[in-house]
Amino acid sequence: VGTGSGVVTYRVAANPHYQERTGGLTVADQSFTVTQSGVPCTYRLSAPGSSHGEAEDAGEVVLATGADCPWSVLNPNEWITVTSQTNGTGPALLSYWVARNDGPARSGTFFVAGLPFVVKQERGLRGARLGDLVIESGQTACLPVLLERHGGEGMARWSVCYDTNLLTFASARPSSGIAGEALAVDTSQVAQGRVGFAWSVPAAGSAGAGTQSVATVCFRAANVPGPMTSVARFCDQPVPRDVSDIFGRHVVVDYADATVQVTGECTLGVSLNAAQFAWTTDTSAPWACETEVSHDGFDAAQSAAIADGQSSSLKLTIDGPGTLSFWWKVSSETNNDRLRLYVNDSEQARISGEVDWEWRTFTLPSGSQALRWKYSKNGSLVDGQDRGWVDEVLFTPEGVVAAPVITRQPASQFVIAQSAVTFAVGASGSPPLSYQWRFNATNLTDDGNVSGATTATLSLSSAQAAQQGAYSVVVSNAAGSVTSSNALLKVGSSLTEVEFTPTVGPTAPVLSVQPVSQDVAPGADILFDAAAGGTGPLSYQWQFNGLDLVDGDAVSGATSPALALWNVQAAQQGTYRVVVRNAYSWALSSNAVLRVIPAITLAEALDTPGRVWLSGGYSPWVGQRAVNHDGLDAAQSGALPDRQTNWIETAVLGPAAVTFWWKVSSEANHDRLRFYLDGVEQANISGEAGWVWLACDLTNTSQVVRWAYTKDSRGTAGLNMGWVDQVQFAPLAPLITRQPISQTADQGALVTLSVADNGTAPINYQWRLNGLKLLDSPNVSGATLGRLILSNAQPAQAGTYSVMVMNGGGRVLSTAAVLSVFAGQPLAKALNATTNLWGTGWTTGGDAPWVIQTSVTHDAVNAAQSGVIAD
Template sequence: MATSSWLRRVFPLVAVSALLALPLHADLGDALNPQLSWTTSPERPWVEVFDITHDDESAARSAFLSAGQSSWLRTTVNGPGRIEFWWKVSTDFDFGYLRFSVLGQTLEINGEAEWDFVSIPLPAGQHVLEWTYGKLPGFFMIGDAAWLDEVAFTPGDNPPKFVREPADTTLIAGNELVLSPFAAGSQPMTFQWYFNGQLLPGATQAVLRIPQVFTNHSGAYQVVARNAWGTTTSATAHVVVELDPLALALNAPQLYWETTPFAPWEPQSLTSHDGNSAAQSAPLFDNEASAIGTTVEGPGVLSFWWKVSSDGDALSFAINNVEQDFIFGEVDWEKRTYAIPPGRTVLEWVYIKDGAGSAGEDAGWLDEVTYTPAPYITGPRLQQGQFGVQVRTQPGFQYVLEYQNSLRGTNWVPLVTVPGDGTLRTLSDPAPVGPHRFYRVRLTSQ
């Protein structure tokens, strides 16, 4: 379906025979709600029927359709208030649907769905309510139809209600996580997200966005919506963050790697420096290139091992599009180390095949990429008997505040450890004792 849905039900496919023609009544208000003004598609209108209803009186039924056609029904209400109705549909699951649209969102049922109740709070303002029964191209069953009954609109303010829940998500480390539920209800409305039952600081928008996720972001997410009339909690969204096989081959799962889609670097275990696996450039024709890269936040220190086997084709390394070094011909594993400047820095390795022929394995390899960002520390201070320091953290690392009582010693004692998440985190010693105490922040890989 082209439109996302708040709700989806799966029902067994049931063959439907042709419906008998029964007397019809043109007044949709009598069938649905006489206090509302109704319009319907003129070519394929909804009509009042008496054979299939929820209230045992009358209901509105869509027009009978051919493949690729639709039949709509509309009314308008002024919020705040609550819209409620009963609906059902009888159609092929893959080729037909009944949709309800309001607030820029769409609720959908399909297949063989019996009478179901829907209740949605609406904020202040004018709202167009639309029900559409449609059949997709390529399939046709005589007698398919949709029904609507007992539409009620109750004016007044309402507490929040989630009409679209946050969805379970699986994604590769380094990508952006977006959880986008939708809560209807009276405004103003506030939101607070929770991760594994703990409040997420700063996550107070209706949609949760985490630009780069890593394995420590796997877990359960919920959001609480509040307004002056009540509070409601969303369903739990289970998020699974998986490591990129290419990142694992490079020993750098904390980094997000990109490679040329038409000639990608691939993880392999036949040739490596660490005896496990490494990344290898793609097989190339003459005058083609295969690139791999990542982005880091400087300052920091980068090191890696690389190797090439060719007739003279080169494997190069660049920082922010400025070439730093290259190797060509037959070069066994060599290590390189670079100081990375402050700021967002693009790192790229490119294997280029020229047109002079082939020799060796015609490939480049990369392994054991290590990037250690320098801790960015601000505000070390002693206030009201408590020592504190703020650290700009990076995902994939842990930051440990340690102390000792003498600079002559080597016995650093860990006080607190926080995982890096790309934000400014505070590390503190709540009760420093002794005439002197010395502190340091140590980085470790997660």
């Protein structure tokens, strides 16, 4: 209250709410409005997210905010249900529910007041896999049935289908090691290559988790002459596939099949494509089958490794008359080391130096013909691979028509217009041979510019642009026909055009980007792409092994610059290229080779064929080729977040020794690659460790070796991975636990020397006297056993005895034991009587003579003792 002019002051209290508020004053009947802003709302969740197992589950999250701050929940996930209220004001406890996960690991995000909350759920999908099988022809081997268990699985049913031409079902057994497990086998359809199984465990044994072998299935391989590959796969007859837990709930399983490789014996006959003949070779330097160098892409016969002045021969005796043909090759010191062919000890041909595959043909006369391919070395240096090879031997008896064989392919050419062009082919086979040249797959005929269309040599007297394309020839006789590879002809008006770089006017297509060769795993999706310039419009046609492709389920883009192949399989490996055309010409890309390389199993990556490996933890270990010690492949740990681990392990029968190479790239002193023996850590590496070799003795009869990569919570460094390669299990070398003991014996006494040891069986022994090997004889037994017996010791047998103890892990020599033998004395002295009752001297006879000895006496001096006799 006042009079006159003045200042009215006021104060507003703090606004605890987020809404704006207003109030009014009246001064001298005048209204005055006060507006106050609200407190901005802030929101905070108690956690950024949560993780759940595969089973249905519930969770909670706390929202912290002002008392009257509004909020709402946005949830786009079908498998997450918010069970509390989805909008409100002020702080709140929000609850949610996640459905059971029968698929791969998943994550979903819902939003509270605009803040994300991430829900992760473990993989519910199980994996079942048949382990790959490598088996020798005619032998029996087993593959594991691996099941990824999450805990609670009580029953699994499945069938295995296989090729009855290669495999015969032999047996099966449960192999998880769980007490009370059972495996029922249904063999009602083995004749059709199908066998069924039902595996079960009691409730008490169902709690285990991780990938483990639940069954071992054994097959016997058929007798096949060479390597053959097939597939053993999961199927639904006679037993349909199903996995369920102890409550009868069915779980979803991803099934993976096995590759089966039957390694038949590669004989000389097989390698030479002539197994019908009786081949022989030197026993001291034998030729042998090998697969690294061959003409047919499979195998060939290779000479042995020999020293200077030696030779290695491959031999065959055959009845003529007829024609002998073959491919041969050599890599040697030029004009010094040679590969020769002899017929009846008469040299027919030789090659030396670096000579690639050559086709040779010889006519053999009537009668028995002794053929010999001989690789020989003189006394000078070594050069090249120092080997000779022979492949695809063909003998055609006289009067029998031999199918034609291409021995020299026509060559591609680049020429200037109006140049003369000649294409030639080399061929062998029973005459007469006929020839038909083709241009872009159309038969040619002789005309003014073309001659020799039906001979071994095709001539173009004046090449024109219209004649550029693909030339090939079909060679025929009464036994069949064979088609050569394509020879490409490109024609330009100048050398510049030959190089396909025209500069003015309409231009032919020119490839600026070539397709690139690729190596992929089965099931991969890949892309070949190319780019071309030239006068448009340009058209594209992709080809596979020379044949035009069309779009389909597994192919798209067959007539576009980019070719896509989906779910690639082995049948799609080969050569891909693209033909680009316009109204003026065409261009052919370079070949891109696609190789479909099967996934590398852990057994292959670790160089332990046939061994069963298990992998578990957060993510599986895998076989890969990028990082390795042996130049081939190695096992690599999977991707791993903080506070997680993954591992590989295998069971080993001992006693034995394990050696391996390992490597790690991790956060030093925090994340480690560890090696365990029966759960006890033996060693670890951390940081940036290169390849390190480690050896460890396995002294128990059965133990589990494990490699585990583990991460703590401190973060990530390096590649965050571990690798293991070249794992080897070998027997432990023997250890002598009791040495042979020195002895003194009388002549004729029974002497026993023995040794005690332990080590991996089988163990062999060799006793020695004065350093020389002993042999069993009438007086000596056990020369190759742990106990040596001398049944009638003689002075000549006195000396130093030792024994060499050996097994697959090594050998050890015992300490020396000295045997002293006292020479015999006359029986009369032992009997204290120079004559007997009849006045004659003492004699002895029978199967073993009596001897004098000092060990057992009556007079404390000596006595006569009977010899050692058998029953």
